[in-house]
Amino acid sequence: MIHLRKIRKKYQMGSRQVTVLRNIDLSVSGGDFLAIMGPSGSGKSTLLHILGCLDRPTSGTYCLNGKNVFEASDKQLSRFRAAHIGFVFQNFHLIPVLNVFENIELPFLYAHTDMQQPEMRQKVAEVIRQVGLADRVNHRPSELSGGEMQRVAIARAMVMKPEIILADEPTGNLDSKTGREILALFHTFHDAGGTIIMITHDREVASHAGKCIQMKDGNIFV
Amino acid sequence: MFDYFKIYIILKTSFRSLLQHKLRSALSIIGIICGTMAVLTMLSIGEGARQKIISQIGQLGIRNIFIKSIPLTEVQKQKASEHLSPGLNADDAVRIIKGIPYVRTAACVKEVKAAVFSAGAELSPQILQTSPEYADVLNLSVQHGRFISETDMIQKNPICIIGAGLAENMGVEGNIGRTLRIENRVLSIIGILNPFYREREGNTSISVRNYNEIIFIPPDILDTENDLTEIVVQIKETEQVIISGKIIKRIMEVAHHQVEDYQIIIPREILRQAQKTRRTFSMFLSAVAGISLLVGGIGIMNIMLAGVSERTKEIGIRRAVGATKKDIIFQFLAESVILTSLGGSAGILLGAAAAKCLSAVADWDTVITFFSVFLPLLMSVFIGVFFGLYPAWQAACMDPVTALRNE
Structure with a gap:
């Protein structure tokens, strides 16, 4: 499903060049639950952004479902993200002026589906029930606890029924009990056949994943 | 979509x-x-x-040209008599009608200052001595009776037409068939004008008369020797107004020997x-x-x-x-x-x-x-x-x- 070949990523930081990723080769099959571990600055997040089509590598190829992603235009990548990829971030990244329902509804605004409004609302309501926030629908993010915010973020990532969820330290800002609840939601998605790629610092969290890779200085160690 | x-x-x-x-x-x-x-x-x-x-x-008439006499100062009067300028008079109107093919008709107007009495009370309306064409040229209409006719002019009938406001003020005396007195002449009222909506004065050069407080009388009823106050010339087509204005100016210059004792006002020009x-x-x-x-x-x-x-x-x-x-x-x-x-x-x-x-x-x-x-x-x-x-x-x-x- 996902094939990365010789992915390199360099940043220009003022006058010096920083190489964040060197020669990354990685394959992920559909239905995998992959954890990426490694110290800060090892390039995990950059790799995740590239996997999520938010960023482009300096060189190398990225095949997703047999298509070379980086031949696509910015618009096509955006559409692709909307329909096939869900993001979950360490800092939740919810839009503060929107309530729970509206935050979760957001992907529908950008995915070009033939779905009618009642159907969309039904899907949003369904995913809200799945993450157990039915009584929080009209709350703004500022009125929620960390765990609740992350559940909103997961609901937003799952609402379009994407093939892949990319999570960047989803439990990093949560206590271990809440973290386990979040991981349980990931398992539900995984059990339904979804692919998850998750960055984490925590060995225990990583142990939930089927596979685990280690990164250091822009390289992968298995 | x-x-x-x-x-x-x-x-x-x-x-x-x-x-x-x-x-x-x-x-x-x-x-x-x-x-x-x-x-x-x-x-x-x-x-x-x-x-x-x-x-x-619109009230002045877009096809009309007004020639007004200007009151002269002593020095100007001197000059006028030296140049033998006759002042604004009926001959000017004749010259214009005969000289310009575009002219449809023209009306001479003379303002008369005289005391008006009705049933013993003194009134102060404006008195205009004019011909039948005036109503036509300025689009005035009567609500009762009629305007001055050619016959009135020929027979010098002692009649008058009064404005709606004046008629109302005069009460019963303001009806058709009643009489009023101007100086020593008794005139019978034969027509009452329709009420007239008058725009407030904006630009003095295009002021409109107040036709509510007015008396129209035929010429030669009162003894007056003054010059005409105004000649109103109506042109056949709107497009001919400007050119006609130029010809009128020339005719008047010649007739008055270059003395500017008159003023030509062209509403269409003002509009432009x-x-x-x-x-x-x-x-x-x-x-x-x-x-x-x-x-x-x-x-x-x-x-x-x-x-x-x-x-x-x-x-x-x-x-x-x-x-x-x-x-x-x-x-x-x-x-x-x-x-x-x-x-x-x-x-x-x-x-x-x-x-x-x-x-x-x-x-x-x-x-x-x-x-x-x-x-x-x-x-x-x-x-x-x-x-x-x-x-x-x-x-x-x-x-x-x-x-x-x-x-």
Whole structure:
């Protein structure tokens, strides 16, 4: 499903060049639950952004479902993200002026589906029930606890029924009990056949994943 | 395809973002409010002035040319007699009718100063000695009876026609068949004019007589030796008015031996002047509106740029969730257009109020038309798009990854 070949990523930081990723080769099959571990600055997040089509590598190829992603235009990548990829971030990244329902509804605004409004609302309501926030629908993010915010973020990532969820330290800002609840939601998605790629610092969290890779200085160690 | 659901969500989100900073949003649209207010007020003043002059000129008659005698100073009188100028007289009218093929008809008018009595009471209307053509040329009509006829002129009938207001003041004595006395002549009333709506005096050179307080009498009833006060010439077609005016000027110059004891007034010429003035006024208005809206627009751009940099993270989130650059542009444009059209609407309301106040307090004529509401509204929307485009473009071009890292 996902094939990365010789992915390199360099940043220009003022006058010096920083190489964040060197020669990354990685394959992920559909239905995998992959954890990426490694110290800060090892390039995990950059790799995740590239996997999520938010960023482009300096060189190398990225095949997703047999298509070379980086031949696509910015618009096509955006559409692709909307329909096939869900993001979950360490800092939740919810839009503060929107309530729970509206935050979760957001992907529908950008995915070009033939779905009618009642159907969309039904899907949003369904995913809200799945993450157990039915009584929080009209709350703004500022009125929620960390765990609740992350559940909103997961609901937003799952609402379009994407093939892949990319999570960047989803439990990093949560206590271990809440973290386990979040991981349980990931398992539900995984059990339904979804692919998850998750960055984490925590060995225990990583142990939930089927596979685990280690990164250091822009390289992968298995 | 137009997706109303999406538009609804975008508008709703935009409104919320603007409400997050109520004071800031309100302050940023003051420029737009002032600009649209100025445009609407000035448009309605211009329109009011235009309608007034058109209606005044309409009462004078667009095909008419007025030749008025001017009261002369002693020195001028001296000169006039040296040059043997006869003063404005009936011969001038004959010369004009015979000399210009475009002339349809002409009426001579003489103002008579005399005391008027009705049932013992003294009245002070204006007395005009004139011919039957006058009613036709100035489009006057009677509500009862008739106007002066050719027969009245030939037979020198002792009759008069009175204005509606005068008739009302005179009560029973103001009916047809009653009589009134001018100096020592008793005249019977044979006609009462229709009530006349008179525009307030604006420009003295085109003042209209008050036909409500007037008495018309045929010539040669009273002994008067004065010159004519006025000759009104009516031209057959509107297009011939200007050229006829030039010929009349020449005829009069010759007849009066270059003495300017008369003045030629051409309503059509005045209308053209007014239109020219209006064009100048419109240009001035556009400049004022342009400047204030430009300043207002820059204010909007400033606030939108601040909004974009504050909401960098939100832009990153939207991009991650699947928004294209176009979606981001549309989101921010929606916000700036909402902002400016709110300002525009407020400006229109204030401008309409200002126009009404000017009418009430300063006694100016203001007329609010569809155009004078629509133009400033359209301008405010256009400004929202124009000045919102750069900030929106900046938002769209942000790198999603950098935007997401922004805290």
